[in-house]
Amino acid sequence: MAFIYDFLHGDKRRKPLPAKKKDELPHVRLGMTYKEWHDQAKGRHTWRNRRWAFLIFINLLFVVSFTFDLGLLEGSLSGSRLLGLYLMDPFNSTQELAIGATKGYIPHLTTNFWTGFITILVFYWLVGGRAFCSWVCPYHFFAEWGEKFHDYWIKKRKIKEKTYDITVKYVFWIGFILLALLTGELVFENLNPVGILSRSIIYGPGLALIWVVALLAYEVIGVKRFWCRYVCPIGVTYSFIGELSPINIKFELDKCGHCRDCQDVCLVPHELWFVKKGAATREVHYTGGDCTKCGLCIDACPGGSLSYGIRDSDLIFKS
Amino acid sequence: MSTGKQQLNRRQFLKASAAAVITLSAVGSLAFWLKDKSDVKDKGFLRPPGAIPEEDFLFACIKCGLCVQICPVHAVKLADWDTGLSYGTPYIDPNVQACDFSCDSIQCAETCPTSALHFPVFRSAGEKAVEELYKQYPNRKLPPNVNPFVVQIHAMKRAYKLGVAKVNVQQCLAYHGQGYKGPLTKHRAKMRPPGKGDRIYTDEITVDRKICDLCVVYCPLQEDAIVLKDQGGGKFLPEVLDGCVGCGVCQMVCPTEPKAIVIEPEENPKV
Numbered sequence: 001m002a003f004i005y006d007f008l009h010g011d012k013r014r015k016p017l018p019a020k021k022k023d024e025l026p027h028v029r030l031g032m033t034y035k036e037w038h039d040q041a042k043g044r045h046t047w048r049n050r051r052w053a054f055l056i057f058i059n060l061l062f063v064v065s066f067t068f069d070l071g072l073l074e075g076s077l078s079g080s081r082l083l084g085l086y087l088m089d090p091f092n093s094t095q096e097l098a099i100g101a102t103k104g105y106i107p108h109l110t111t112n113f114w115t116g117f118i119t120i121l122v123f124y125w126l127v128g129g130r131a132f133c134s135w136v137c138p139y140h141f142f143a144e145w146g147e148k149f150h151d152y153w154i155k156k157r158k159i160k161e162k163t164y165d166i167t168v169k170y171v172f173w174i175g176f177i178l179l180a181l182l183t184g185e186l187v188f189e190n191l192n193p194v195g196i197l198s199r200s201i202i203y204g205p206g207l208a209l210i211w212v213v214a215l216l217a218y219e220v221i222g223v224k225r226f227w228c229r230y231v232c233p234i235g236v237t238y239s240f241i242g243e244l245s246p247i248n249i250k251f252e253l254d255k256c257g258h259c260r261d262c263q264d265v266c267l268v269p270h271e272l273w274f275v276k277k278g279a280a281t282r283e284v285h286y287t288g289g290d291c292t293k294c295g296l297c298i299d300a301c302p303g304g305s306l307s308y309g310i311r312d313s314d315l316i317f318k319s
Numbered sequence: 320m321s322t323g324k325q326q327l328n329r330r331q332f333l334k335a336s337a338a339a340v341i342t343l344s345a346v347g348s349l350a351f352w353l354k355d356k357s358d359v360k361d362k363g364f365l366r367p368p369g370a371i372p373e374e375d376f377l378f379a380c381i382k383c384g385l386c387v388q389i390c391p392v393h394a395v396k397l398a399d400w401d402t403g404l405s406y407g408t409p410y411i412d413p414n415v416q417a418c419d420f421s422c423d424s425i426q427c428a429e430t431c432p433t434s435a436l437h438f439p440v441f442r443s444a445g446e447k448a449v450e451e452l453y454k455q456y457p458n459r460k461l462p463p464n465v466n467p468f469v470v471q472i473h474a475m476k477r478a479y480k481l482g483v484a485k486v487n488v489q490q491c492l493a494y495h496g497q498g499y500k501g502p503l504t505k506h507r508a509k510m511r512p513p514g515k516g517d518r519i520y521t522d523e524i525t526v527d528r529k530i531c532d533l534c535v536v537y538c539p540l541q542e543d544a545i546v547l548k549d550q551g552g553g554k555f556l557p558e559v560l561d562g563c564v565g566c567g568v569c570q571m572v573c574p575t576e577p578k579a580i581v582i583e584p585e586e587n588p589k590v
Binding site for chain 1: 328331334338339343346351353354374375377381384385388389397399400401407430433437438590
């Protein structure tokens, strides 16, 4: 365990680099006031807009394909077929394989299942695991809006901020797999807001939407991004896949002014641990598996210290 | 030595985990309870062709909806909470839209990635039929008027039972010597009438029968599955034969309310 932790999070254990002195901060070097420097990122939503456009495009493609019988992207987010190529939800498939192993069902799974499962694993390893969450998942889209209301009410002091331990999602992940094994049924699928929303969007709304609305309401008035942060086992599965993805959010220490605006907008602020003053242990850091690659931090960063990058490209190609 | 902060973290984690375990057990017991109640047989719904036994179906089906998309007459639907079936699983409601056998190759089963709708059953039945067809002719040479493809599809569609039609004698119009005049169905449904031809909308065509025999006339399998028997004294009654696979077209076109002919879902043997 310790070996794996070191391999994945070894950077956290290194000795931090000395904190920046005042004249090393980017706004001082650029000859700006802190406010001028900090305002550079104001109202910038480049990546968010691109991402929303992509998310809506993908989900509409499902709808259009079904309504007009085009066969471009069929099925739903639980399992789909893109121009004939199957794609499988990794957590669904994991449960399927777990139950299948106990009941001798695995030989019955089709070649399409395996190609779909492997395609998704390889693709999301490349683009960064939980990129699914922010770039495809329809629940994330609504939850992002819910978060805005939540933040507004926090600001107005109508509600209090509550957080839980983030590692509880692993308990849920194991728990849902165990439940699937015990009941011999994909129990999680009954609660899965991703699947429910996806099916409702494509095949018409159903009663199960009540659960999704209740969940959203709880995220707005209760705990910020409750489902995505602490429960969703699909996200956890993608985070396993994306732990060592090549495409990642790259952090450059010398451009960072430690304003920590990025952590305020981030769904998983613990992934940006290195932006705290005196926390970074290298000149360049990359986010880990929990990062959804949504790009909100890139938009929010006044100094341009965060960007999309290839993991460890700075170590491989030293210029 | 653990520091104070680590201890706090551990306590937070344990608290959250306890909450998670309690929630999960609640969800689990609910799932067990619902599983008992979800029985496709009681609800009058059918599973799509090739469905494996319900017990396995519930984990094999990943609720993706590919079978819904591929069905040319949109007979397959995904279960919502109000159906009483396991959420998201596909079903056919023969009262609304039956599986009319007008597809080319039982695509719903063919497209299923997890074999919840088991396609090999159909495939082997089709291959066997073609093989037997070739054997009938010397040197395995088919005459030009015999199309092996037709034979193959024909065999595939008979390879699997969704259920069996059961006649409710007292409801049947033919049994009372009555006819039926009016639209084939009151609601809009799609089907291909037996034999060749394009698909029609059932509410657009009007039928006029001296003795109501719609279930016999519109049965996709025709005399293999159902015939009208004279009972004497101007009374008739449809008789369901062994060939019936329970597609549900007879139930869909039956004009009485409640239906005089209803499909009883049948669970097929484990594959």
